[in-house]
Amino acid sequence: MEPYYTAAENLYQVHGARGVDPTEPPASAPYPFPPVSHEPRIQRLFDDMADVGLHPFHSPSGVMLDEVRPERSACIRCATCDGFPCLVHAKADADVVAVRPALEHDNVTLLRTARVRRLETDASGRTVSAVLAEVAGGGAAVQRRRRRALCRCGELGGDPARQRQRPAPAGVGQRLGPGRSQLRVPQQPRVPGGVQGEERPRFQKTLGLNDYYFWDPDFDYPMGNLQMVGKSSAPMYKGEKPVEAGLAPLFALRDVAEHAVDFWLSVEDIPEPDNRVTLDADGRVVLACTPNNQEPMDQLYHRTKKHLGRLGMHPHHLVPRNVYMKNDVPVAGCAHQAGTVRFGTDPATSVLDVSCKAHEVDNLYVVDTGFFPSIGAVNPALTAIANALRVGDHLLERLA
Structure with missing residues (x-):
């Protein structure tokens, strides 16, 4: 790290x-x-x-x-x-530092006021095939990509819990039960x-x-x-x-x-x-x-x-x-929320592997403070940023 x-x-x-x-x-x-x-x-x-x-x-x-x-x-x-x-x-x-510079690139799109409601997988259950989102104003958006990373914005907003508890088929990230080991400072x-x-x-x-x-x-x-x-x-x-x-x-x-x-x-x-x-x-x-x-x-x-x-x-x-x-x-x-989808080497005690990919799904990554297995008594922001850069390098390696 x-x-x-x-x-x-x-x-x-x-x-x-x-x-x-x-x-x-x-x-x-x-x-x-x-x-x-x-x-x-x-x-x-x-x-x-x-x-x-x-x-x-x-x-x-x-x-x-x-x-x-x-x-x-x-x-x-x-x-x-x-x-x-x-x-x-x-x-x-x-x-x-990050969002505004990213939006200067032609291949980056920011979809605002959208809540992801459902992740669909293929028949094998090992690959997320579509992301269903609800857009403010009554619209809906469906994105289908071969590779994707899901970056959550914290546990207490509710949507991450919905994403993990209502995937189709059932079972994505559910092996340990949803949302365990919520952490805060x-x-x-x-x-x-x-x-x-x-x-x-x-x-x-x-x-x-x-x-x-x-x-x-x-x-x-x-x-x-x-x-x-x-x-x-x-x-x-x-x-x-x-x-x-x-x-x-x-x-x-x-x-x-x-x-x-x-x-x-x-x-x-x-x-x-x-x-x-x-x-x-x-x-x-x-x-x-x-x-x-x-x-x-x-x-x-x-x-x-x-x-x-x-x-x-x-x-x-x-x-x-x-x-x-x-x-x-x-x-x-509390502004410092973490945990609930901890990473680790043992699928029996963690939801994500060490690259922050869901153990049982090939193309689903969680990159926010949810991966924390524990939390220190200081602001977790730098660790979240550093880990996102680390996972970004991993994704570049996979895409190459």
């Missing part, structure tokens, strides 16, 4: 620094761009962490730097769009307020901490990752006029929202076969998900809290909160 991770980092213009994350695996090349610099308040937090013996690092970031369009570079410090599309295409996301946003000074951090997501990812002398098990929350949770100002309150109630938390440094704690999700996606009798998506691995989250939380007094913050200001004002991000707020 390593060469494809490096290729993915180059494709998505990742800014970072090697050798500072204590959990970093070997790499064959440096990041293509230097890390995005810290804001003054985040730099001070970085220095304070180092002073107490921790090992903070610059979080790798995918951003666009464009000398021809300077507004893109200015957007690096912008937090207003957060998870939304950037109006000047300054984000190194799949739309800007359990997360707890924590907001330590009471930051000294008048600074208003805007772009915090340049700092990460993995000192407790695997263990420490007092806890022999993996805990997880600490990173910074995007600052869309704070009011954005145009001059002195607040233009949005974001996730924080402006009337009660203005000072906290403006001056807080926001930590985001993540732990690993343990693969559980009964955490799964199915359909009920009416075709509606049913998610069975029992949270697990809570003890590492508690351990990580307490280790973060004990350092606050030495980092210029008060321990009592580590306030549990998320968009629902509860402790944990519920499934509805």
